[in-house]
Each structure stands twice: as C-alpha cells, then as structure tokens.
Amino acid sequence: xxxxxxxPRSLRENPTHYCPxxxxxxxxxxxxxxxxxxxxxxxxxxxxxxxxxxIAYDYWDFDCSEAAHGRALAVATAIKxxxxxxxxxxxxxxGDLAAIGTNETIHAANRGENLTVIFIxxxxxxxxxxxxxxxxxxxxxxxxxxxxxxxxxxLPLKISELLAGLGGVKYVERVSMHAPAEVLKAKxxxxxxxxxQIDGVGFSLVEILSPCPTYWGKSPQKSAEWIRxxxxxxFPLGRIK
Amino acid sequence: MxxxxxxxxxxxxxxxxxxxxxxxRAGCRFYAGYPITxxxxxxxxxxxxxxxxxxxxxxAESELAAVNMVFGASATGVRAMTSSSSPGISLKQEGISxxxxxxxxxxxxxxxxxxxxxxxxxxSQADYFQATKGxxxxxxxxxxxxxxxxxxxxxxxxxxxxLADTYRTPVMVLGDGMLGQMMEPLIxxxxxxxxxxxxxxxxxCRGRKPNIVRSLFLKEGVxxxxxxxxxxxxxxxxxxxxxxxxxxxxxxxxxxVAYGGMARIVKEAVRGLRAGxxxxxxxxxxxxxxxxxxxxxxxxxxxxxxxxxxMSYGQMVEDVRLAVECRAPxxxxxxxxxxxxxxxxxxxKLHTMS
Numbered sequence: 249x250x251x252x253x254x255x256p257r258s259l260r261e262n263p264t265h266y267c268p269x270x271x272x273x274x275x276x277x278x279x280x281x282x283x284x285x286x287x288x289x290x291x292x293x294x295x296x297x298x299x300x301x302x303i304a305y306d307y308w309d310f311d312c313s314e315a316a317h318g319r320a321l322a323v324a325t326a327i328k329x330x331x332x333x334x335x336x337x338x339x340x341x342x343g344d345l346a347a348i349g350t351n352e353t354i355h356a357a358n359r360g361e362n363l364t365v366i367f368i369x370x371x372x373x374x375x376x377x378x379x380x381x382x383x384x385x386x387x388x389x390x391x392x393x394x395x396x397x398x399x400x401x402x403l404p405l406k407i408s409e410l411l412a413g414l415g416g417v418k419y420v421e422r423v424s425m426h427a428p429a430e431v432l433k434a435k436x437x438x439x440x441x442x443x444x445q446i447d448g449v450g451f452s453l454v455e456i457l458s459p460c461p462t463y464w465g466k467s468p469q470k471s472a473e474w475i476r477x478x479x480x481x482x483f484p485l486g487r488i489k
Numbered sequence: 490m491x492x493x494x495x496x497x498x499x500x501x502x503x504x505x506x507x508x509x510x511x512x513x514r515a516g517c518r519f520y521a522g523y524p525i526t527x528x529x530x531x532x533x534x535x536x537x538x539x540x541x542x543x544x545x546x547x548x549a550e551s552e553l554a555a556v557n558m559v560f561g562a563s564a565t566g567v568r569a570m571t572s573s574s575s576p577g578i579s580l581k582q583e584g585i586s587x588x589x590x591x592x593x594x595x596x597x598x599x600x601x602x603x604x605x606x607x608x609x610x611x612x613s614q615a616d617y618f619q620a621t622k623g624x625x626x627x628x629x630x631x632x633x634x635x636x637x638x639x640x641x642x643x644x645x646x647x648x649x650x651x652l653a654d655t656y657r658t659p660v661m662v663l664g665d666g667m668l669g670q671m672m673e674p675l676i677x678x679x680x681x682x683x684x685x686x687x688x689x690x691x692x693x694c695r696g697r698k699p700n701i702v703r704s705l706f707l708k709e710g711v712x713x714x715x716x717x718x719x720x721x722x723x724x725x726x727x728x729x730x731x732x733x734x735x736x737x738x739x740x741x742x743x744x745x746v747a748y749g750g751m752a753r754i755v756k757e758a759v760r761g762l763r764a765g766x767x768x769x770x771x772x773x774x775x776x777x778x779x780x781x782x783x784x785x786x787x788x789x790x791x792x793x794x795x796x797x798x799x800m801s802y803g804q805m806v807e808d809v810r811l812a813v814e815c816r817a818p819x820x821x822x823x824x825x826x827x828x829x830x831x832x833x834x835x836x837x838k839l840h841t842m843s
Contacts, residue, residue, distance in 0.1 A: 289694070290696075293691045293692075305701045308699075309694075309699055310699050311691040311692070311701075312691075313691055313701070313702040314587075314591065315557065315560070316557060319554070319584075322549070322554040323558070324561060325547070326558040326560075327561045327562070327564065329547070330518065330565050331693075351551055351553075351554065352554050
C-alpha cells in the first residue's frame with residue numbers, strides 16, 4: 249500500500265497546547281508542508297511571536313528565534329540582511345503585528361525587506377485571556393470590551409490593506425481557516441509568499457483569519473460559521489496586492 | 490582606510506568616531522541605531538564606513554527596533570552593536586533583558602546626557618544605576634565598561650566585543666557627552682580579535698539539529714535552572730573581569746574615586762595635590778560592573794578616606810561603600826543636569842574632610 253499522507257518532516261511529533269478548534273495547529277502544519285515542498289527546511293529561520301504561538305519552536309523542526317512582543321520584524325530584518333541565503337519568516341498574531349509591533353511592521357514593510365510574514369488574525373488576544381485586539385470587530389465582546397467594542401475603542405484595524413499601500417510591499421493576501429477549501433487556498437498563498445522570498449521579490453504577507461473558540465465563546469463549528477458569516481464581511485478574503 | 494588612519498600615525502577623532510572605528514576593527518558586522526544627541530557622530534560614522542567594509546548598517550525606526558535588530562543579528566552569530574544616549578537607552582532596556590535571557594552577545598554604547606526625562610544634552614553620569622544594576626526586568630547584569638579618553642574608548646571596543654562573546658552576554662560601553670564629543674589624538678592600533686565558536690547560532694539547520702534562541706521557559710524548575718546558570722556566569726565575571734586604574738594609593742590618606750570623563754578632572758586635581766606634597770591617591774573604576782571591589786580591599790592598608798566624585802547625585806558611591814564595607818569613611822561630591830564638578834569644587838570638598 250502506498251503512503252499518500254503523513255506528518256510533514258518540518259513538524260515535530262509534539263502534541264500542541266492549542267485549544268480544540270484553534271486555527272494555529274492547522275496554520276503551523278501548512279507552514280511545515282510548504283517548507284517541505286519547497287525543500288527549504290535547512291535554510292529556514294523562523295521568528296516566533298509573543299502570544300499563543302510563542303512556543304511554535306516546540307512544533308516546527310527548523311531554526312527558530314523568539315522575539316520580544318511586537319519586535320519579530322526587527323529581529324527578522326537583521327537576520328535576513330546578514331543571511332540573504334536563508335529563508336526568514338515571522339509568524340505573528342494580531343496583537344503582536346498590529347498593536348504593539350505596528351511600528352516594526354510598517355517600517356520593515358516600507359523598507360521592502362525580503363521577508364515572509366504570516367499574520368494570524370483571530371480578533372482577540374488569546375494568550376492573556378481574551379482581551380480586545382486591534383482587529384476585534386465592533387460589538388464583539390472581549391474581556392476588556394465586556395459590553396462589546398465601540399468605535400471609541402478603535403475600529404477593526406485593517407493592517408493588510410494599510411500595508412498594501414506601501415511601495416516596499418509586493419504581495420498581500422487574506423485567507424481563512426474556516427473550511428477545507430479555504431485551508432487549501434491558504435496553503436497556496438503561503439507557498440506564494442515563501443516563493444517570493446526565494447525569488448527575491450520582496451515583502452510578502454499572508455493574513456490568516458483563524459478561529460479562537462475559547463475566547464469567542466463559541467463551539468469550533470460555530471466559530472467557523474462566524475468567520476464565514478461575520479468576520480469575512482469586515483475582513484474580505486482574497487488578494488489585496 | 491587611509492582617511493581612517495593607517496594604524497601607525499596619530500590622527501584626531503571625537504570619542505564617538507573612535508568608538509565606531511574601534512567597533513569596525515573589532516569585527517562588528519552589524520550596526521543599527523537611531524538619531525539622538527550627543528552620540529550622532531557615531532551613527533553617521535557607521536553609516537559611512539560599515540557598507541564600505543561589506544557590513545550591515547541600518548537606521549532603525551526607533552531605539553526599540555534598533556536593539557531588536559541587534560538581537561536578530563547576534564542570533565546569527567555575528568558581532569553586533571547599537572548605540573544611543575540616555576532616553577534612547579531607556580527604550581533599549583527591553584531588548585537588553587532579552588539579550589541577557591537568550592544569552593546573546595551584543596555591545597550597547599550609552600553616551601550619557603542629562604536626565605531624568607528628556608533632560609538636556611550636557612554630559613552626565615546619571616545612568617550608572619540603570620547600567621550596572623540590570624536596567625531591564627529580571628535577574629541579569631550587563632558588563633559595563635567606562636573609558637576615560639578617546640584613545641581608550643577606541644581600545645575598549647575590542648575588549649567589549651570579546652567579553653560579550655566570551656560570556657554570551659550584553660556589554661555596555663558607558664561614556665558621557667564630554668567623551669563622545671571631545672577630540673583627541675590617537676593611533677588606531679589593531680587590537681586582538683579572537684574568534685569564538687558559536688554553535689548555537691541560527692544559520693539554518695543543515696547537518697545539525699535545529700537551534701532555538703529563547704528566554705521563555707514555562708516548565709517548572711527550568712527557568713530557575715537557567716537563572717542559576719546566569720548567576721554562576723556573573724560570579725565568574727566578578728572574579729575575573731574587574732578592571733581599574735590606580736595612582737599613588739599606597740601611602741594615600743585620601744583616595745579620590747571617579748570614572749569616565751569625570752576621572753580626567755579628578756586625576757588632574759590629584760596630580761596638583763601631589764605636587765603640593767599632599768598624600769592623595771586616585772582610583773578609576775574601568776569596569777563598573779563587575780565593580781572593581783579588589784581595588785578597595787587591601788589587607789594591611791592603614792586608615793584611609795575616600796572621596797567619590799560623579800556627574801550625578803551619588804550612584805557609584807553606593808558601590809564604593811559596599812566595596813569598602815564600612816572600614817573607611819566614604820564622602821561624596823557630585824553635580825548633574827548640566828553641572829560638571831570643577832577642580833576648585835573638588836579641592837573645597839577635600840578641605841572639609843581633613
């Protein structure tokens with residue numbers, strides 16, 4: 249019998265700490281698959297964020313660094329400038345990339361650093377207990393918006409659209425984890441974002457809408473439906489640049 | 490290279506430029522900085538010369554980005570450095586704590602200015618506590634070196650990078666606006682540059698297991714073990730790396746203590762007093778952490794008094810008191826926020842001690 253599916257080489261055999269229905273596990277696996285398919289495992293240097301994916305290096309089987317909260321793209325900038333032959337990517341949540349690290353994000357993008365950025369948008373801070381994220385939807389209840397987010401607390405920040413306006417940014421696509429067909433599209437986008445770096449194209453970002461059933465207070469099934477029916481209206485899928 | 494001296498003839502440089510040139514010759518491969526007075530000549534010098542040498546210079550969007558770029562650079566195993574002045578160094582504390590926690594070598598230059606807050610751009614030594622007691626969060630120390638002349642600032646860079654690599658730790662070079670801005674002649678002699686094996690560096694995992702650079706350890710006991718390892722390292726540094734200069738201490742009844750730019754003025758005062766046959770000695774701590782306690786602990790030394798002079802309202806004086814362990818009186822004179830203690834003021838203070 250022929251083996252047609254197995255754990256990617258770039259994924260360790262560790263069970264993840266993620267909650268049931270969380271999107272991080274799938275996103276980690278997609279990254280590992282793409283790294284395998286592009287045969288770059290021995291060239292990859294990943295930067296893990298501060299947030300739920302902080303110990304991504306326990307799951308990926310290639311060189312990884314931690315970064316202080318929000319600083320992943322500053323760390324990645326230096327690594328790539330010194331080692332252009334390596335493939336350097338950051339994996340960051342919405343708080344990391346679009347709140348505390350907005351400055352590092354915008355300026356790395358504006359410099360056109362030849363990096364791959366994987367941006368997990370689950371509209372909430374997961375690691376710290378479900379507080380408001382920059383991408384939290386209006387009306388969405390979180391630990392720090394108990395009555396639902398109002399405009400004065402900030403509108404959902406569309407950082408991908410914002411970055412797409414910068415000359416240094418070459419590729420931006422928003423994908424989702426809410427259905428198998430969408431997961432396949434996400435994998436294609438990730439492949440593109442890594443291939444761009446290998447080809448020297450420049451700053452490439454994939455935003456992944458990812459469920460957080462625990463802090464959305466929904467079942468995994470209802471969380472997927474909420475992305476499909478609500479979140480996508482605020483964060484439309486597809487190629488942004 | 491000719492514009493930057495040939496290593497034999499004397500040339501004239503500012504302290505900021507000498508630090509930059511020293512770093513380049515010590516093998517600094519990566520520099521990131523952000524403009525702030527009075528250290529701007531250092532960044533500009535790096536911008537001019539690093540690319541010529543095939544090295545990386547980045548003007549970062551902030552002090553935070555700069556120190557985190559240095560973190561990334563160091564993680565790849567190259568010698569990396571950033572520089573700033575007091576308010577900017579406060580911003581860098583986050584990154585310095587992470588460098589210490591991840592056991593990454595790096596050199597951070599602080600050309601101190603007046604504080605607190607935005608303060609002013611006059612020379613100051615008011616960041617001594619921040620530099621020597623940790624600065625950022627967590628149980629860590631940076632090695633802190635305080636040169637007192639332009640020539641010494643240049644030479645210090647070789648020592649700073651070597652200590653950083655030897656102990657896998659951040660090293661701070663602490664100067665003040667006076668040292669950064671003043672010009673002095675120096676010979677750009679090549680210092681020793683040792684190669685350090687960096688098997689922990691992130692280079693891609695070809696032919697080896699993946700390397701992980703991290704300071705997060707959630708499992709019970711693991712972080713405590715790391716902290717104990719750090720403490721062991723700090724003890725070794727305290728034993729082996731104390732550096733100081735001393736002058737005429739053997740028969741001194743009063744020893745003046747000062748570091749950095751301040752020590753220049755104090756040393757002149759000591760020379761003048763000796764010329765007048767006063768038994769005055771001089772100690773200049775060069776490593777501020779580890780503090781040179783050995784300089785203050787001499788068996789059989791008869792009664793002596795110390796006078797500590799700083800461009801602050803009394804920071805290093807606390808370490809002198811700890812080193813002396815109440816065996817001798819320790820007096821203090823200092824000014825900060827733009828005021829520099831003068832020779833006359835120091836002599837006046839000495840007069841009150843006799």
